[in-house]
Amino acid sequence: MKAEDMTPVAKGGKLPGAGWTIPPNFVRAVLKGHSSLGLAFAAAIYIVCLTGTIAVFARELQRWENPAAPRLARVSPEAVQRAYSTAALRAGPGLEHVYITLPAPDLPRLMVTTDARGGERDWIADGEGQLIESRSIWTEFLTRLHINLHLPRTWGVFLVGMTGVALLSSLISGLLAHPRIFRDAFHLRIGGSRRLQEADLHNRIGVWALPFHLTVSLTGAFLGLTTLIVGVLGLAVFQGDVGKVYALFQPPRPAQDERRAPPIDLRPMFAEVAARNPQGRIDYVFLEHPTEMGGAALFNVTDGSTRLSQTDAYAFDRSARLYHAKRARENNLGERVLASLGTLHFGWFGGGAIKIGYGLLGLGLSYLAAGGVSIWLARRRDKGRPTSGWERIWTAVVWGQPLALAASAAATLVVPAPVIALVVWGVISLAALSCAAWLPSSQIGRMSRTGTAALLILTAILHITLRGGRDPAAWTVDGVLFALGVLMLSSLRRRRKSNPAPIQVVPD
């Protein structure tokens, strides 16, 4: 191999446009840190990135899970009132909050969620405000897995936030450990040595999609660590009063009055918002204590501008008195940045093209996590110190997750219960890991990929059979699942044909 074929160089590297080289020991030391950090957090980063990639399409998945639900372009205040009042009645005692999602172009649904003593319940309503039960079980399972790994919320969110920091740190050290970043910018060599192939893929995806990686890791870390950051900020600068930090960003809360009352009448509030913002689109209403005298309603209105943060906020008390109005265009820089973080993290700022872009780049980011460990394993093998145990475990993690996610999706179609999604995912993940005890990694990978492909195809067929597909989004999701399954199967067949000889497994 010629010297210029090497992905990085042993003797450090010249910075573009600079007359000095990066000392080789610095590169090696940073590489050591990069490697340690990647190995420590690889599984968490991989799961968070993989689930996040799928969660970009959460709205399409919600539609896929409820294909027969009525599609609405717009809805009348009367229908919203009827839907939420009925939901409030059905929610039972101890109603704390109601969340109403109004129709939007990518989610043409009127959706109501009640949060009462008995837990949360989801509903979808038709144009008249008549309720049907919503069944977004797998979407909810997936997003919870991404947000808090189904751990207790505070700890889970913190752990995911810390994973974002580790990813951010890996990006920083990865850049510093790659002195030939521009010189290697277009190298993509597949099929040669395993290590070179993995390094090429790892580095090209890492460098060319760097703005995306930085955006999602920084926003994800911030969103995950918000509770901690706000807690420490409150402790340090507001003498422990965390509420003062939130008060800077949120509308004031109404005075507490727990006397029972009929559901808040939203209709005059709709009229007031429409009068104040005729160009806007109300896309979300949050009700606090709607069946108490101290109840209040917060309206989020998309102002139709091209800004990233474009949500106006109007808060009313029970008597429809507007006590807080905040227009997005009047926000200061900090408020604008804060309002943009979620939009940027979830890829909600450019329609379908950006969602597809986020999906592709998210897959690349998942590959970065998986490929980093593969490089370490290949390096160990090349140096005559293979760790076949870790190779098996890592293969089980990387290919076991798509299998477990596909299995949980198929299972919830047959038995639509939240616990089924979690149990199936957990059992398949553990089964894949336990296979690592006695099967070679090549076989674990092949079995998992075959299983995933078959389950993707089965899920699409099951969905069409059991739920139908009146919604075009549901047809699209089914088509994508089917196509992905077929592609995976054909790539497995192609690989088998091109490499008929069994893969040599070096014993420990």
Added chain:
Amino acid sequence: MNALAAPLLLAGGAAGAWLLRRAWSLRIGAAPYRWGGWAVLLATLIAASSTVGTMRGAFVALTLIAVAALAVVAAGLQIRAVRASRNGRDCLAPEPLDRPSTTWRGVLRWLLAGPIGMIAAMAVGICYAVWMPGEAQTRLVTGGLIVPVAWGGAMAWTLADNRILRATAVLVGTAVLGFAAAALKGFA
């Protein structure tokens, strides 16, 4: 974003990346392609910002340029024959430093990368929020954004630095000074 914007931005990203790739493959006469490539990418970014919205357009362009550039990289894929590992010859690539480590150094290193790094990063963020001028919300959000960046930087540094006592001193010093400075001023 209108339906035409995405294909045009993808085309801009692909054209810019292709020009850079052409420059990268030439030994002589690469400069016009290199400058041309960066100019096309910059023009794509500016076009997106001016049509889709300043910040929205910038992020739309950065996303689509990345997708297009990766497609250009994939188009130049070289397929090589599978070969066995090259053992000794692969050592020309940089190897992670093989440094001696003891248990206490390992524990201290991860403490620095984890909780101590986090506390130091918090101190920097809070210090920023307290001392910098501007609106309270802007100072708090910027300070909050500094925390993951500073923590990530501290993590990268402490896991790489061989002189672990130096890292300890800097991070502990940063935490103490940061919180002390914040307490001194308070929030106004």
